[in-house]
Amino acid sequence: xxxxxxxxxxxxxxxxxxxxxxxxxxxxxxxxxxxxxxxxxxxxxxxxxxxxxxxxxxxxxxxxxxxxxxxxxxxxxxxxxxxxxxxxxxxxxxxxxxxxxxxxxxxxxxxxxxxxxxxxxxxxxxxxxxxxxxxxxxxxxxxxxxxxxxxxxxxxxxxxxxxxxxxxxxxxxxxxxxxxxxxxxxxxxxxxxxxxxxxxxxxxxxxxxxxxxxxxxxxxxxxxxxxxxxxxxxxxxxxxxxxxxxxxxxxxxxxxxxxxxxxxxxxxxxxxxxxxxxxxxxxxxxxxxxxxxxxxxxxxxxxxxxxxxxxxxxxx
Amino acid sequence: xxxxxxxxxxxxxxxxxxxxxxxxxxxxxxxxxxxxxxxxxxxxxxxxxxxxxxxxxxxxxxxxxxxxxxxxxxxxxxxxxxxxxxxxxxxxxxxxxxxxxxxxxxxxxxxxxxxxxxxxxxxxxxxxxxxxxxxxxxxxxxxxxxxxxxxxxxxxxxxxxxxxxxxxxxxxxxxxxxxxxxxxxxxxxxxxxxxxxxxxxxxxxxxxxxxxxxxxxxxxxxxxxxxxxxxxxxxxxxxxxxxxxxxxxxxxxxxxxxxxxxxxxxxxxxxxxxxxxxxxxxxxxxxxxxxxxxxxxxxxxxxxxxxxxxxxxxxxxxxxxxxxxxxxxxxxxxxxxxxxxxxxxxxxxxxxxxxxxxxxxxxxxxxxxxxxxxxxxxxxxxxxxxxxxxxxxxxxxxxxxxxxxxxxxxxxxxxxxxxxxxxxxxxxxxxxxxxxxxxxxxxxxxxxxxxxxxxxxxxxxxxxxxxxxxxxxxxxxxxxxxxxxxxxxxxxxxxxxxxxxxxxx
Numbered sequence: 001x002x003x004x005x006x007x008x009x010x011x012x013x014x015x016x017x018x019x020x021x022x023x024x025x026x027x028x029x030x031x032x033x034x035x036x037x038x039x040x041x042x043x044x045x046x047x048x049x050x051x052x053x054x055x056x057x058x059x060x061x062x063x064x065x066x067x068x069x070x071x072x073x074x075x076x077x078x079x080x081x082x083x084x085x086x087x088x089x090x091x092x093x094x095x096x097x098x099x100x101x102x103x104x105x106x107x108x109x110x111x112x113x114x115x116x117x118x119x120x121x122x123x124x125x126x127x128x129x130x131x132x133x134x135x136x137x138x139x140x141x142x143x144x145x146x147x148x149x150x151x152x153x154x155x156x157x158x159x160x161x162x163x164x165x166x167x168x169x170x171x172x173x174x175x176x177x178x179x180x181x182x183x184x185x186x187x188x189x190x191x192x193x194x195x196x197x198x199x200x201x202x203x204x205x206x207x208x209x210x211x212x213x214x215x216x217x218x219x220x221x222x223x224x225x226x227x228x229x230x231x232x233x234x235x236x237x238x239x240x241x242x243x244x245x246x247x248x249x250x251x252x253x254x255x256x257x258x259x260x261x262x263x264x265x266x267x268x269x270x271x272x273x274x275x276x277x278x279x280x281x282x283x284x285x286x287x288x289x290x291x292x293x294x295x296x297x298x299x300x301x302x303x304x305x306x307x308x309x310x311x312x313x314x315x316x
Numbered sequence: 317x318x319x320x321x322x323x324x325x326x327x328x329x330x331x332x333x334x335x336x337x338x339x340x341x342x343x344x345x346x347x348x349x350x351x352x353x354x355x356x357x358x359x360x361x362x363x364x365x366x367x368x369x370x371x372x373x374x375x376x377x378x379x380x381x382x383x384x385x386x387x388x389x390x391x392x393x394x395x396x397x398x399x400x401x402x403x404x405x406x407x408x409x410x411x412x413x414x415x416x417x418x419x420x421x422x423x424x425x426x427x428x429x430x431x432x433x434x435x436x437x438x439x440x441x442x443x444x445x446x447x448x449x450x451x452x453x454x455x456x457x458x459x460x461x462x463x464x465x466x467x468x469x470x471x472x473x474x475x476x477x478x479x480x481x482x483x484x485x486x487x488x489x490x491x492x493x494x495x496x497x498x499x500x501x502x503x504x505x506x507x508x509x510x511x512x513x514x515x516x517x518x519x520x521x522x523x524x525x526x527x528x529x530x531x532x533x534x535x536x537x538x539x540x541x542x543x544x545x546x547x548x549x550x551x552x553x554x555x556x557x558x559x560x561x562x563x564x565x566x567x568x569x570x571x572x573x574x575x576x577x578x579x580x581x582x583x584x585x586x587x588x589x590x591x592x593x594x595x596x597x598x599x600x601x602x603x604x605x606x607x608x609x610x611x612x613x614x615x616x617x618x619x620x621x622x623x624x625x626x627x628x629x630x631x632x633x634x635x636x637x638x639x640x641x642x643x644x645x646x647x648x649x650x651x652x653x654x655x656x657x658x659x660x661x662x663x664x665x666x667x668x669x670x671x672x673x674x675x676x677x678x679x680x681x682x683x684x685x686x687x688x689x690x691x692x693x694x695x696x697x698x699x700x701x702x703x704x705x706x707x708x709x710x711x712x713x714x715x716x717x718x719x720x721x722x723x724x725x726x727x728x729x730x731x732x733x734x735x736x737x738x739x740x741x742x743x744x745x746x747x748x749x750x751x752x753x754x755x756x757x758x759x760x761x762x763x764x765x766x767x768x769x770x771x772x773x774x775x776x777x778x779x780x781x782x783x784x785x786x787x788x789x790x791x792x793x794x795x796x797x798x799x800x801x802x803x804x805x806x807x808x809x810x811x812x813x814x815x816x817x818x819x820x821x
Contacts, residue, residue: 009624010575010622010623010624010626011624011664013624013625013626014623014624014625015668038573041574041575041576041577041578042575042576042578042622042624044578045661046622046660046661046662046664047576047579047620047660047662048660048781048800049659049660049661049800049803049804049807050656050657050660050803050804050807051579051582051583051804051807051808052718052719052800052801052804053581053582053718054578054579054581054582054583056719057578057581057582058576058578058579061578079661090719090721094719097719104581107381108381153780153781153782153783153784154781154783156783157782157783157784157786157787158783158786158787158794158796159787167787192739192782193739193780193782193784195780196661196664197661197780197781197782198778198780199663199664199667199668200658200661200662200663200664200665200666200667200668200670201658201659201660201661201663201667201682201777201778202682202777202778203667203670205740205743205778206667208743209739209740209743209780212743231664234668238668239667239668242670242671
């Protein structure tokens, strides 16, 4: 059985419970065991602007806690993921830095050797579990749903550190979205920033960037933008709602978390997925799930096709 | 620990201190010297002492990391310890005291025959720990047998065997060798005064100490329990928060579980820890005149918070700490001391809560922080910006060494790819006007060691950290990492200039 120490970070438990509950539900279906380490602290991301050492120590402490239990870490947040990866990379690369960090950690009886791996939810789903296994757990799929898939900066870049996917032409998330039967749209600003890092620092700039990105998503014909990071999602959801009221823009592009999208195809209860908890409603997507009758018709069609092919190949 | 102290103390309070009102009313045949009351009193006392010992062990011997002890914690432990120890010593000295024994014999036994008195005294010396000036062990069997009979007829109904009061009896045995001296010095009387005075001192200190949580915590738990999730009227919120400040017991649970604890390793400001923040806020709320430095430290402490709500979730007194931080943060930010932490993603939460603050109040600290930084950058203010050839500052270059990644600025050959791909630059028609130096120029400024231009450029603080520049740099310059480290250096410099360390009382 696959096991991970679940790294929730600060934002998810405080402001995005539906991401946690939907992730737990989906991963349970897929047979992944999640272990909670109560002592985990902030990954250090918000403090990188202020003090590099604080960031590094914060991340390193988390890594050391997981290593003590011999567990690989799975992050749901891409900023947490990027920070933990960065710290892991630096500690492996720079021996003197590692020694310095370990001297501080030792005060609590902790030490980081670099024996564990840090992963994000999406590569775990794609590589460790695999698309076929995921499809095997689906009760139904979507029909005619168009998704603007959003990768998120701190997962993709710097590619040398994170190794998430091809930084220029990634496809991992698109494949995961398409596995649910939805269509992952091509859009020019797919790999751009969501704008969240500047929310609260320079709101005007942050709003400009978010709107530009969402407008591009809408232009591609997408019905929803899909993220797998609390910062990106909150930016596309709660902050988009604030932007709409402030800038008199109509027609939002609602944001759905990937675990909500996947959870719906697995027949997980909508309450567990927290569909109502999104600020911009996404309830309409449930109507796009194929019904029992449609699924049966599809199966029949596939069977017919198979037998037809068989007879044809027999003839040949 | 808490249950030992609380449970033991409350039962002692009800059954021992208020025995005339409560215990007597419940049990008609109550005497403090018979069982089970005698045994229970000692048992409860022992529980409290065990609790106090655990508290001392945790705070001063084990030194649980991030558990701070202030004067109030120490006073409280001392008062409780004095009450308990004086009580046990009082019981012990009364056991050995010959004069007490004499008094009781005179009052209750009605014996006058010297032989009878002697045998009873012998029995009490042997079995009850009385230290007599006349008699010494061993005694012969017959004498004891006689004493026992007399004891059964006149004393037993009110006196259980003292071994049941195990704490007092144990102490009595230890102090027996100096028992006569104790009695002559009238120590039981002295101890009785100490015991009573300590109780009154505790009672007098109660409203001003953490022990007030006995009342405040229950009220705050109750209040937070019935208040719905909706918004509170500002006045009610302030009342609730004032109450919550009293409800804090300084138990330190919040600091043990705080998300940003590691910041304290590098930033020496105790206000980072919730339990210490609240102590400072108490001082602030009590109307104490705090100096600018102290206020700035509290402000930094309340801002250095990832708003993860964990402190609020774990607080055993049910205090809504998150809400309290938010109120105090906004109040302090309006006082006009620039806070550089507002230029970090810690502000994301503040952005989400912006509807709670007025638009003017919301923008003020953001503008202030940038202006404070710009004010330190003289070069930015000069219009022509003709640089003397000798102005290079080596310190800037050598300062960019935190991760060994930032040094890569030196290989920049000025192709401007970073600036071209930057989404922030792309957002402006005239980027230089809005942002100051652009990314490739900042790399160049770092190379030349021109600190002011790098620190004073809005580009530095408007960087998304999206890593587009770094990813696409053909020279492998870690552009984003360089920007990160420049921000660190700028904040460090500003902090050194504006924030002097405050000695904590």
